[in-house]
Amino acid sequence: MAFRKIMSIAQPSLQQQVQSLYSEHHGWLVGWLRKKLSCPHGAADVAQDTFVRIITSRDALFGMREPRAYLSTAAKRLLLDRARRQILERSYLAELALLADSLPGAPSPDDILMAVQALEQIATALGGLSAKARDAFLLHYLEEQPQAAVAAQLNVSTRMVQKYLVQALLACRHACPAMAA
Numbered sequence: 001m002a003f004r005k006i007m008s009i010a011q012p013s014l015q016q017q018v019q020s021l022y023s024e025h026h027g028w029l030v031g032w033l034r035k036k037l038s039c040p041h042g043a044a045d046v047a048q049d050t051f052v053r054i055i056t057s058r059d060a061l062f063g064m065r066e067p068r069a070y071l072s073t074a075a076k077r078l079l080l081d082r083a084r085r086q087i088l089e090r091s092y093l094a095e096l097a098l099l100a101d102s103l104p105g106a107p108s109p110d111d112i113l114m115a116v117q118a119l120e121q122i123a124t125a126l127g128g129l130s131a132k133a134r135d136a137f138l139l140h141y142l143e144e145q146p147q148a149a150v151a152a153q154l155n156v157s158t159r160m161v162q163k164y165l166v167q168a169l170l171a172c173r174h175a176c177p178a179m180a181a
Contacts, residue, residue, distance in 0.1 A: 018054070021051075021054070021071075024067070028068060029050060029071050029072070030044055031043075032075070033046050033075060033079075037079075046075055047075070049078050050071060050074045050075045053074055053078065054070075054071075081127055084123065084138065087138070088119050091142055092119055118176055121175045122172050124175055125168075125171040126138075126168060129167060129168055132156065133164040133165075133168050136154060136161050136164035136165055137165060139154075140161070140165060147161045147165070
């Protein structure tokens with residue numbers, strides 16, 4: 001349904017290009033993703049998200065010479081985003097479990113919803129950053145690595161890691177209105 005809605009807005013030539021790309025490669029992409037994920041439903045979801053991302057970028061179709069390579073690269077990026085989001089969710093749930101053991105009462109459903117929404121906002125903010133800025137944030141704040149270790153892993157200076165962390169924190173503050181208060 002979302003595919004048709006987006007396509008109704010698209011230009012006719014772009015619409016034809018997308019329809020051709022979709023009809024010629026959708027089955028292949030789902031099969032490729034099924035091998036990666038071992039889950040037909042997850043593969044179908046990521047394939048659909050891949051095409052939606054391509055449609056919304058508009059410039060993606062111009063000059064595309066190797067559609068399967070392009071589709072697999074876009075799908076890999078979505079898989080990475082998905083994995084990062086799952087890491088954030090698991091980390092949050094692990095922290096909740098630790099807190100639940102130490103506190104007399106568990107968080108309310110509203111508190112959990114707000115936290116998950118905040119995590120989604122943070123994930124969106126991190127998605128808009130460069131790969132190195134995003135990785136620096138995740139390594140430093142989630143994996144609790146010192147800035148020097150992050151710098152060594154990313155093959156950049158400690159000063160650059162500090163700049164990446166500032167970029168990430170500013171993006172999170174912008175994406176999460178609650179952080180600005």
